[in-house]
Amino acid sequence: xISSRAVAVEALVRIExxxxxxxxxxxxxxxxNIPVRNRAQVTSLVYATLRNQRRLDDLISRVSQRKVNRLDxxxxxxxxxxxxxxxxxxAPYAAVDxxxxxxxxxxRGFVNAVLRSLTRLGPPWPEPESLAVALSYPDWIVDLxxxxxxxxxxxxxxxxxxxxxxxxxxxxxxxTTAQELTDELSAEGIKVERGKLVPEALLVTGxxxxxxxxxxxxxxxxxxxxxxxxxxxxxxxxxxxxxxDVAAAPGGKTTAIAGAVGPKGFVFALDTNSGRLRxxxxxxxxxxxxxxxxxxxxxxxxxxxxxxxxxxxDAPCSGLGVLRRRPxxxxxxxxxxxxxxxALQEQLVLAAIDNLALGGVLVYSVCTLTKAETLGVAExxxxxxxxxxxxxxxxxxxxxxxxxxxxxxxxxxTDGMFVLGLTRPE
Numbered sequence: 001x002i003s004s005r006a007v008a009v010e011a012l013v014r015i016e017x018x019x020x021x022x023x024x025x026x027x028x029x030x031x032x033n034i035p036v037r038n039r040a041q042v043t044s045l046v047y048a049t050l051r052n053q054r055r056l057d058d059l060i061s062r063v064s065q066r067k068v069n070r071l072d073x074x075x076x077x078x079x080x081x082x083x084x085x086x087x088x089x090x091a092p093y094a095a096v097d098x099x100x101x102x103x104x105x106x107x108r109g110f111v112n113a114v115l116r117s118l119t120r121l122g123p124p125w126p127e128p129e130s131l132a133v134a135l136s137y138p139d140w141i142v143d144l145x146x147x148x149x150x151x152x153x154x155x156x157x158x159x160x161x162x163x164x165x166x167x168x169x170x171x172x173x174x175x176t177t178a179q180e181l182t183d184e185l186s187a188e189g190i191k192v193e194r195g196k197l198v199p200e201a202l203l204v205t206g207x208x209x210x211x212x213x214x215x216x217x218x219x220x221x222x223x224x225x226x227x228x229x230x231x232x233x234x235x236x237x238x239x240x241x242x243x244x245d246v247a248a249a250p251g252g253k254t255t256a257i258a259g260a261v262g263p264k265g266f267v268f269a270l271d272t273n274s275g276r277l278r279x280x281x282x283x284x285x286x287x288x289x290x291x292x293x294x295x296x297x298x299x300x301x302x303x304x305x306x307x308x309x310x311x312x313x314d315a316p317c318s319g320l321g322v323l324r325r326r327p328x329x330x331x332x333x334x335x336x337x338x339x340x341x342x343a344l345q346e347q348l349v350l351a352a353i354d355n356l357a358l359g360g361v362l363v364y365s366v367c368t369l370t371k372a373e374t375l376g377v378a379e380x381x382x383x384x385x386x387x388x389x390x391x392x393x394x395x396x397x398x399x400x401x402x403x404x405x406x407x408x409x410x411x412x413x414t415d416g417m418f419v420l421g422l423t424r425p426e
Contacts (some may be wrong), residue, residue, distance in 0.1 A: 002032055002034075002037050002266045003098060003101065004041050004042045004045065004046065005045075005078075005081060005099050005101070005102040005329040006101075007028060007029070007031045007032055007034060007042050007103040007133070007276045007361060008042050008046050008081050008102075009047070009075075009077045009078050009081060009103065009247040010028060011024055011025050011028050011042070012046060012049060012050070012077035012080065012081070013073045013074055013077050013343070014028070015046075016073055016076075016077070018326065021047065021050060021326065021327060022254075022325065022326060023156055024068075025042070025043055025047075026172060026209065026211075027131065027311050028188055029042060029043070031211070032258060032349050033114055033145075033301075035303075036209070036212070037163070037399065039209055040363045041300055042166065045081060045084065045085070046363060047164060047327050048084050048088070048102055048164070049077075049080050049081050049161045049332075050327035050328050051136060051217055051320070051323075051324075051360075052084055052087070052136045052162070053080060053331065054132070054133055054136040054137065055128070055133060055134065055136040055180075056079075056080045056083040056087075056130050056136075056185055057058070057080070058133050058328050059081070059083050059087070059118060059122075059125065060079050060083055060114065060118070062121060062126065063114055063117035063118055063121060063259075064079075064117075064170060065113045066110075066326045071151060072107065074103055074104065075103060075107045075110065076263070078099050078100075078103045078107075078111050079114055079115065081099055081102075081113070082095050082096060082099035082100075082111070082114075082115040082118070083118055084119055085099070085123075086119060086122075086415070087117070087122070087123075087254045088126055089123075090401050092119045095115070095119075096112065096115040096116060096119065100112045100114065100115070101163055102418055103146055106425055111341070113372070119317070122151065125133060127189075128331065129250035131155075131158075132215040133157065134164065134366055135158045135160075135162060136330075137158060137330055138331070140334075140335045141320065141330060142158065143155070144335070144370065145157055145158065145369070148369075148370065148371045149369065149408075153408060155371045156409075156410040157369060157408055157409060157410065157416065159410070159412075160324065160326050160408075160409035160410040160416075161323035161330070161339045161409065162324070163324055163413075164204065164324065165204070165206075165324040165325040165415075166222065166227055166413065167183065167203070167207060167224070168195065168202065168203050168224060168225050168229075168265065169202045169203050169204055169210075169215070169216070169221040169222065169223060169224070169354065170200075170201060170202075170221065170224040170229055170252075170256060171202070171221055171262055172219060172220050172221075172222060172255075173198060173218070173260060174261035174262075174286070174289055175219060175220045175287075176220040176221065176317070178199075178200045178201075178202060179201060180193070181215055181220065181221055182194075182202060183214075184214075184215060184314055185202070185204060185207075185215070188230055189206065190204050190205070190206050190207055191205045192203065194206050195226045195229075195412075196412045196413065196416055197226040197227065197229075197230050197238070197397065197407075197412040198226045198229045198233065201224075201226045201269040202221075204356055207289075209266045209366045210223045210279060215368050217388070218287075219286045219287040219288055220358050222250075222252060222255060222256075222283070222287065224252045224253075224254075224300070225256050225322075225325070225380075225414055225415045226368075226412065226414045226415075227321075227367070227414040227415040227416070227417040228252055228253055228291055228308060228415065228417075229256065229408055230407070230417070231253060231312075231314065231325070231363065231365045231396075231413075231417065231419055232253050232256040232257055232312075232395065233346060233394075234262070234276075234363055234394050234421060235257070235310055235312055235361065236310075236361070237257045237361045238260070238261065238263060239260070239261060239262045239264060240261065240262070240264040241260075241261045241263050241266075241309055241310050242265065242268075242307065242308045242309055242310070243257050243261060243265065243268070243308060243309075243310040243311070243312065244268050244303070244307075244308040244310070244311045244312070244352065244355055245267065245268070245269045245270065245311075245312045245314070245317055246270055246298040246301075246311065246312065246313045246315075246351075246352050247255065247270070247271060247298055247314055247315075247316060247346055247348065248269035248270060248271050248277070248280050248293070248314075249269075249271040249273060249276030249277050249279055249280055249314065250276055250279040250280065250283070250341045251269065251279055251280035251282075251283040251284070251291075251370055252283075254264035254267060254280055254284075254291060255270045255283050255287050255289055255291070256282075257310075257312065258287075258289040259287070259289060260283065260293050261318045263290070267289075267290075267291045267292065267294045268269065268291075268293075268294070268308070269291050269292065269293045269294075270295075270296040270298060270301070271293075271295065271296075272292055272296070272297055272298070273295075274295045277293050277294075277295060280293055281293055290295060298313075298348045298351060298352065299344070299347040299348060299351045301351055301352065301354075301355060303355050304355075305354045305355060305361050306354075306355065306356065306357045306358065307355055307357070308356060308357060309356075309358060309359070309360040309361070310352075310356050310361055310362075311352050311355060311360070311361075311363070312362075312363050313345075313348050313349050313362065313363070313364045313365070314365045314366070315348050315349075315364065315365070316341060316344065316345070316346070317341055317367060317368040317373050318333050318337060318338055318370055318373060319322050319333065319367055319368055320333070320342055320369055320370060320416070321367040321368045321369050321407075321409060321416025321417055321418075322367045322415045324409065324415075325415065332371070337340075337389065338370055338372050339372060340356075340374065341372075341373060342370075342372040342373045343374055343392045345364070345366065345373060345377045346377050346380050346381060347379065347422050349362070349364050349377065349381050349422075350381060350384060350385065353381075353385060353388065353422070353424070356423075356424050357424070357426050358425070358426045359424065359425070359426040360423065361391065361421060361422070361423050362421070362422045362423070363421050363422075364377065364378070364392040364422070365417060365418065365419045365420075365422040366380075366417070366418050367415050367416065368416065368418065369406065369408070369416045369418065373418070374401060374402075374404065374406060374418035375404070377391075378402050378403050378404045379402060379403070381405060381420075381422070382422075387424065387425075388422045388423070388424060389422070389423050389424075389425050390421065390422060391421030391422065392418065392421075393405030393419070393421070394419065397412045398411075398419075399411075399413035401418065403420060404418055404419055404420035404421070405419055405420075406417070406418050407419075
């Protein structure tokens with residue numbers, strides 16, 4: 001049977017080639033037929049290695065005569081995995097021997113020598129002078145957060161981004177309740193806690209692959225972070241509402257909205273990507289919901305003006321609020337990406353507004369914390385549409401941020417998020 005370390009090495013190599021961690025890791029685990037008891041170990045090891053990548057490279061560079069970025073990808077991945085285990089207090093013999101066996105024979109001598117040298121370097125491990133290296137982020141992310149959020153909040157965000165995300169379930173309205181789902185999961189030996197931000201949300205541990213849970217497979221629950229659930233709560237869809245979801249895929253918020261509006265409501269989900277929009281339809285089928293979908297450009301909507309009393313613009317963004325669940329994103333996104341994203345976000349909101357009925361509510365949300373994509377978009381939209389009125393922001397632990405509100409990930413152990421509520425007064 002293939003070892004957990006070998007699977008982790010393969011996953012890291014594929015992520016370095018461009019695959020997304022949250023997609024490729026579950027895929028590999030299924031393809032390799034990894035036992036359930038080992039899946040959590042592989043996932044944890046891959047995600048921790050990605051989060052700490054820069055810190056690990058700093059340690060490896062102290063004992064290796066070859067530059068980390070010049071190594072063959074499987075060797076680089078194995079050294080990072082070995083280093084991650086060592087700084088996590090895994091016994092040196094296990095961290096070294098089992099990691100060495102995960103690389104090709106010709107590379108084992110080098111990997112063994114470097115990891116053995118690392119065991120003599122710590123603990124205690126040498127601390128780098130740079131905060132970006134110590135917390136394992138690109139310099140620009142650290143500099144941007146410090147400049148825009150202040151040093152204290154920025155450090156809190158960065159530290160929170162290095163903590164593993166807890167699996168959170170959303171009970172499906174009409175099919176189960178939070179208490180019924182808690183009782184069911186507890187009976188299976190799964191630890192369950194209620195959410196701090198969304199009391200109906202369930203934080204669960206000891207599950208392995210959430211897709212194997214009967215409650216998820218049967219459509220009675222959906223994995224969704226509390227911050228995303230809170231966005232739908234702020235939109236506050238009511239039974240019978242007509243709701244437009246402009247950038248709907250993969251459908252977590254869309255299905256929550258459809259459950260809230262019920263069979264007498266109408267949900268129209270749009271996305272530019274037909275493949276991702278298929279995920280919305282599949283989620284609706286699993287949950288027993290009716291959702292109309294269409295491939296469409298959200299900046300040029302071919303819809304009747306004023307046709308919806310609720311609109312969600314959960315726009316594409318830099319994703320810097322979800323780094324604990326998407327650890328590879330910090331190495332993928334670039335500073336130069338932010339301005340074009342902010343311009344697109346503004347276009348999406350302005351295009352969607354005309355489809356909002358008088359007295360209706362539009363919520364703009366992004367799972368990021370950059371000023372350009374949050375406060376900047378909000379201020380530009382309101383400047384261009386003075387007929388709009390900003391709604392009161394959600395309560396603590398959300399923090400008012402201009403006309404909207406920001407949720408820092410350390411505030412309630414959630415993703416980072418920004419929301420802006422707008423209405424067209426009657």
